[in-house]
Amino acid sequence: MKRSQLIAGATAMAVLATAFGAASVAEAKPGKGGHRGHGPEMTFEQLDANGDGKIxxxxxxxxxxARFAEADTNGDGALSAEELQAQADARRADRVEKMIERMDANGDGVLSMEEMEAGRGDRGDRGDRGGRMISRMDTDGDGAVSAEEFEAAKAKMAERRGGKRHGEADTRSE
Structure with a gap:
């Protein structure tokens, strides 16, 4: 199979998950950052299609x-790679706009480094990832992570994942 076909297929699967993830929002359990669905968060009213006050x-x-029909811009009942990519691009653009609205302290429509750093602070303990990473890996307490400490931390994380690297499937039998 050609590499471009593999990429198009992977893109299609990712966008389909995004396109249909919003309907699962009502079924998803909220995590630390909100819903676990892959699409934009839908309101109760959007999910209550018949307006009877129940989902x-x-x-x-x-x-x-409705989400499928919205993505199927040519109305042929199928989603092409172009339609899927357009849907993904629109969702990313929406997320970027919302991020700028939320973090743009001076209202100039762009984010400075200071605004980006301040905006991360509203995420609670997720704000200072670098400092937390160093404190976890710095086993000798010198305020820095050596190559040995880094490799030891990587090995410990791999051990917790059952020996698999980030992104690999878990092949352990249950």
């Missing part, structure tokens, strides 16, 4: 169908 399986199916 049912039929409402979720209708939301999925």
């Amino acid at each position: 049912t399986a039929e409402d979720l199916a209708a939301a999925k169908a």
